[in-house]
Amino acid sequence: MTEADFAFLRDYLRKRSGLSLGAEKRYLVESRLTPVCRRFNIATLTDLVGTLRVSREGTLEKAVVEAMTTNETFFFRDRAPFDLFRDVLLPKAIAARSPQRRLRIWSAAASTGQEPYSLAMMIQEAAAQLAGWQIEIVGTDLSTEVLEKARLGLYSHFEVQRGLPVQLLVKHFTQVGEQWRISPSLAGMVSFRPLNLLNPFEHLGQFDIVYCRNVLIYFDAPTKTDVLERIAKTLAPDGALLLGAAETVIGLTEALVPDPQHRGLYRQAAAAGRTAVPHRLASGF
Structure with a gap:
């Protein structure tokens, strides 16, 4: 994933979910979106970015956003x-x-x-x-x-x-x-x-x-x-x-x-x- 790809994904996620990613979160983007690529038969993260740039495919967009959200929770959390x-x-x-x-x-x-x-x-x-x-x-x-x-x-x-x-x-x-x-x-x-x-x-x-x-x-x-x-x-x-x-x-x-x-x-x-x-x-x- 190039710096331009990462910059695009940071802006893409911020606009669609509010998620604000720092430059140090590149590894997180790579680890969470690589499975999305496999799921949609997309070869690389660069190809994923290319698809997102031109596509309005709701299923893919939803998968990208949901893959990056954190769902950590448990009963009576923080008490x-x-x-x-x-x-x-x-x-x-x-x-x-x-x-x-x-x-x-x-x-x-x-x-x-x-x-x-x-x-x-x-x-x-x-x-x-x-x-x-x-x-x-x-x-x-x-x-x-x-x-x-x-x-x-x-x-x-x-x-x-x-x-x-x-x-x-x-x-x-x-x-x-x-x-x-x-x-x-x-x-x-x-x-x-x-x-x-x-x-x-x-x-x-x-x-x-x-x-x-x-x-x-x-x-x-x-x-x-x-x-x-x-x-x-x-x-x-x-x-x-x-x-x-x-x-x-x-x-x-x-x-x-x-x-x-x-x-x-x-x-x-x-x-x-x-x-x-x-x-x-x-x-x-």
Whole structure:
């Protein structure tokens, strides 16, 4: 792959997925796109670039973009954002939404489903306080391949061992051969939809809580700003956004501000300062 080929692919991926690759990532492009070449019977990466320059073949474009996306995830990843959901966000939502008895949550980089299913498990732990509520968890991702796995709700022994407490495994999963299938009640709480965050997402509606973790780190600053400002518009006025540990809104947008009491939590700037910290939700989890 020539320098010109690499430059083309960097620009191509940035425009279609937001992925911002540094010059040192050439090896990553080569290792991930070489299998795509084999799949489509393309001899070399230079030939792949030549095809992409002139072709609007959607299947090939999709394969190139999906091959370069990172889908690392596991149940209750990083733990702190889920403790925050249990101890702060869910109790606050129960108090604030009790007249409507409706709660909408968006997992904006759902990958193979572990994040939204982890949230669904925590909601079920609070089932007594949410009887009669309409709960909707929407999981989106750029990759349709990982979303198919998320919809199946079928995980390997290795996957359920990563972050999932054994009592929740026994409670919410059924063993199927050497794999584990998530319960129908949890699966019914989550809907999965393909979505490129570079594209409009107003059609998803308004959300009370948005998890958009470990995806902005792959974007350049203008793309981060654009995505964050559009996410802010999807939030309910008292809604909450959670980002990854290495992500922030500072220096990128004034539409969102950090919550002074909780790291990784952000709120609409107009609503900042009007939130109170609720009591911890009674739960054995």
